[in-house]
Amino acid sequence: MVKIKFLARFKDITGEKEVIIDYNGEIANLIEILTEKYDKGFKDSLFNENGELREYMKILINGEDVRNINGLKTTVNEDDEIVIFQTIAGG
């Protein structure tokens, strides 16, 4: 089972802190499942008008930014933990 945690605005949009989904495959398809499950604001917040992941939106898999792995083609495996958030709090 894959655990997906939502922070800040994504917690507001989804109305959930986390969700657990039975999934194995590319992160892009998992995100597609989530965009169908939640309000349009979820997709609009995450992607720009060209369908690209907005620069300040982060998808971490087990703490690693998907951009540093294989982007939206990164494979999600059973027991992975995903965190979705907008990075605006500085460092």
Next chain:
Amino acid sequence: MKNETFGYLNDYDLKWSLYPTGPAMMDSFASGETDIGYIGLPPVMIRLENGLKLKCVAGGHIEGTVMVAPNSYKTFYELGSVKTVLEQFEGEIIGTPSRGCIHDVIINEITKDLDITIKNFEWADFIPDALEDGEIAAGVGTPSLATVISNRMDSNIVIPPYKLWPYNPSYGIVVREDLIDESPEFITQFLKAHEKACNLIKLQPENAAKIAYKELEVVNKEFVLNTYKISPKYCASLPEDYINSTLKFIPVLKNLGYMKSNLIKDEIFELKFIQKTHPEPAHYNSTP
């Protein structure tokens, strides 16, 4: 700077990257991916001691560390001393970004004699949720962290930035040392643009906020303006106050076990670029 370089950097093909914290940016410098960066000075000092060849060539912002807590805790203005504020958190956990970043160093130093646990988060963005969930009692980080928290819960800045560590070098411009000989003109042009950007925030915050929120997307102008107001101390210069405040971190970093030996001013700073591009007095605490 990414979207408005005031004509100074048009001839350069720049690639911008965002890092979760200063220590992560240091890893990028170490791997040769980054040539120039905006960063708080303590992680730079830690890595200088470990042999990374870097120099701070300009300032940027001071007093950019704040402590935020739910409004059930009293503030410095109510209690009158930093120590009394901190004593409210005895037996509690305070969250801050990763080990070695400026916020982590400051909060570890000022709580060293108290029964307070410091929890590090790889991304500062995890801190507001940890605070909402009661996992931590307070958060220590940037002014933007304070704004995010205030948008999500009733909270206060319990210790203002100038009381946590006066003139702390929350960020400066740091370059790979080789860049000083390879591309001095690039550094000069970068610092000219940087000083213009600092002045835009101080003199025309509405215009600066417009640029920033368009870049950040899906936050509003008020978010950016509220963040600027928390510690509007921007300037590119490197006055003695900035340098001395930076050097005061050395014994603290040694006590915390983050570094073992001393560094001197010339090992951290290269002043020739900023002396040329910003010869006038520093204006961190005043209007340029």
